[in-house]
Amino acid sequence: MKITNFIFNWIVKEIMEQKIISIKYNAQILFFIIIPGILFSQGFDDTQLWHAEKFEKPINDKTSLALEQDFRIGENMTNLVYFHADFGIKRIINKTFSFNLNFREVFEQKGPELTREHRPHGQIAWKRELGPLAISSRARLEYRIRQDKDPVFRNRDMLSLKYGKGFTPLMLVPYVANEIFYDFKKS
Structure with a gap:
């Protein structure tokens, strides 16, 4: 779970620094939030x-x-x-x-x-x-x-x-x- 929080915080930080708000980057955020759940679903x-x-x-x-x-x-x-x-x-x-x-x-x-x-x-x-x-x-x-x-x-x-x-x-x-x-x- 820590890695999911780390990735999420890193993405938010990158978006805030670059002041990017668009559909394209919202898709990136969703991608990075979903992937860690898939990776760790096996146990x-x-x-x-x-x-x-x-x-x-x-x-x-x-x-x-x-x-x-x-x-x-x-x-x-x-x-x-x-x-x-x-x-x-x-x-x-x-x-x-x-x-x-x-x-x-x-x-x-x-x-x-x-x-x-x-x-x-x-x-x-x-x-x-x-x-x-x-x-x-x-x-x-x-x-x-x-x-x-x-x-x-x-x-x-x-x-x-x-x-x-x-x-x-x-x-x-x-x-x-x-x-x-x-x-x-x-x-």
Whole structure:
């Protein structure tokens, strides 16, 4: 609750200093008041730390190499429960669309065992900016090669919304995202 009060007080202070009273900034206030409630609605039964790093190195004006690493520390931040490394190539089709071909290596703690999975995947992404709001969508098709299981294709569709270019000296960008997973299993 303290963080909600801190964010609310910070927003009010910013508005008063800049003397900004408009519908646009009232929407920002509502956004910052609602988001902390959503963030803390899950509770603290298993506090986790999720961290991701993404890098891109341009080859030319339309093509780049991409590298991503992600780890998750769970069980009240005592054990590494997930890690993946992903590398691939990204091709920009136009200002709105891009296409990726990647390979991901995943390690995940499932019970007492650490499982390993290979995930070659391709994706097409779409993005658009509407004022301070950035909307993006991604469709990904993965081929999951798992230990002791049959390989299976999986579709992952994600929609995300980002607001602003960054707030506070840390340049924090609030966003909301939802991803739908669908496995194509053998019948």
